[in-house]
Amino acid sequence: MMSASPFKRHxxxxxxxxxxxxxxxxxxxxxxxxxxxxYSLLETFFNTDRVLTGRAEVMRRLSMAxxxxxxxxxxxxxxxxxxxxxxxxxxxxxxxxxFEFTRLGAANLTGEPRGQLQRLHYGIGFPEEDSDRRDRDRxxxxxxxxxxxxxxxxxxxxxxxxEPVAEPVLDGVIDMTVRYYDGENEVWLAQWPPVxxxxxxxxxxxxxxxxxxxxxxxxxxxxMRRVFSLPEYTITAGSGSGSGSSSGGDADSAxxxxxSGSGSSGSSGGADERSEDDAR
Numbered sequence: 001m002m003s004a005s006p007f008k009r010h011x012x013x014x015x016x017x018x019x020x021x022x023x024x025x026x027x028x029x030x031x032x033x034x035x036x037x038x039y040s041l042l043e044t045f046f047n048t049d050r051v052l053t054g055r056a057e058v059m060r061r062l063s064m065a066x067x068x069x070x071x072x073x074x075x076x077x078x079x080x081x082x083x084x085x086x087x088x089x090x091x092x093x094x095x096x097x098x099f100e101f102t103r104l105g106a107a108n109l110t111g112e113p114r115g116q117l118q119r120l121h122y123g124i125g126f127p128e129e130d131s132d133r134r135d136r137d138r139x140x141x142x143x144x145x146x147x148x149x150x151x152x153x154x155x156x157x158x159x160x161x162x163e164p165v166a167e168p169v170l171d172g173v174i175d176m177t178v179r180y181y182d183g184e185n186e187v188w189l190a191q192w193p194p195v196x197x198x199x200x201x202x203x204x205x206x207x208x209x210x211x212x213x214x215x216x217x218x219x220x221x222x223x224m225r226r227v228f229s230l231p232e233y234t235i236t237a238g239s240g241s242g243s244g245s246s247s248g249g250d251a252d253s254a255x256x257x258x259x260s261g262s263g264s265s266g267s268s269g270g271a272d273e274r275s276e277d278d279a280r
Contacts, residue, residue: 065170075103082157090205098123121151183210
């Protein structure tokens with residue numbers, strides 16, 4: 001007969017059982033899958049937000065550039081300017097990739113010594129070496145793109161030392177093409193003023209195009225074309241009428257002087273005759 005063992009076997013109940021190794025591995029795999037999926041979802045969300053933010057910033061800059069162009073071209077006026085030598089520049093002049101004009105209503109918020117008229121130039125270029133470092137790092141990229149620059153002169157009639165101040169309007173510009181609509185001949189031209197055979201040599205050209213078409217090719221938005229309508233204008237012979245009025249006034253003054261001179265002579269003659277009668 002076997003003797004009772006000093007060690008008693010304790011049978012554990014089902015409620016006190018632990019997890020097996022296989023169950024732990026299954027749980028770890030499920031948690032890993034959920035974590036990887038959540039990370040991928042968050043990464044996609046942040047990438048999408050970053051792309052949309054960059055796209056919105058690009059569209060904001062493009063909208064501001066178009067607004068700046070539209071605001072300037074709406075204020076075009078027929079005011080030629082004197083260049084740095086002895087001639088005059090037309091009121092509006094341009095070629096296939098740049099143009100220059102005079103605008104009205106340029107607010108002088110900084111108190112510069114200038115009037116309300118301002119000469120502007122639009123074209124593509126690159127940042128200057130002496131420009132602000134932060135702006136240069138912002139716009140300067142080794143990608144072959146350029147900047148749309150808006151240059152302004154502090155004076156209308158320039159001197160030999162007059163230099164424009166350039167400010168970037170839009171970055172990432174690959175190319176810009178400009179055309180000008182001639183309303184008289186109903187044709188688009190690649191330069192303005194149009195070449196005229198009957199023009200007087202040395203005469204100042206004050207003609208304006210009816211519209212300006214600008215085609216921009218940028219890295220982010222591709223090709224974009226927009227047509228800007230220019231205000232209507234009429235050329236009046238202000239100087240001629242002024243000269244005519246001045247001449248008429250001078251003639252009237254001369255006539256009045258002659259009449260007064262004749263009256264004075266007659267009065268002097270009458271006084272001399274009375275003096276002789278008194279003497280007799």
